[in-house]
Amino acid sequence: MSDNQNKELLSGDWTEKTVTSKPIFAGKVISLQVDTVALPNGKEAAREIVRHPGAAAVIALVDGKLLVVEQYRKPLERFQIEIPAGKLDPNEDPMTAAARELEEETGYRAENLVLYNAFATSPGFADEVIYIYFTDQAVPGEQRLDEDEFxxxxxxxxxxxxxxxAEGRICDAKTLIAVLTWKLYAATGKLLS
Incomplete structure (x- = not known):
């Protein structure tokens, strides 16, 4: 394709229109479908899509330190250190989920939560969005882990x-974002979003 053809294509409507959608798997956390899409050039292509209800996470500072949880992550076959987070329940407000997950996982309750940002985890194949909240006003509450949570x-x-x-014990996007946000907050006293 020439540069002029590419420019013409990009100046028009270059969205992918769904022709068919085939469910492949429906699980407790995710579902998988394969969509056939019409491309802007008139051809068709297959798109494998993971559907996820989304999640909420919390950057919680207590006495200048970051609250984290360490747990075994089966997909990586190792322990990981992460900020508290969890899946959204159907039609659940992300802030409600963030407050719930913070207390359930850490035993701390947020006196005040501020939405820092939201990001798509892997937009090339998944629709999951994680909402990240911030608090530096966490107080002791009651930890209530799920029965399959250790x-x-x-x-x-x-x-x-x-x-x-550096050791790879923190390697997930939400926690890397949290650490950078915490450093920015410590340096400036402000959250940028």
């Missing part, structure tokens, strides 16, 4: 966070 809670320093990133 995790260790701790509050870490920035130096520990940097070491865990």
């Amino acid at each position: 995790l260790h809670v701790s509050a870490i320093t920035m130096e520990q966070a940097d070491a865990y990133i």
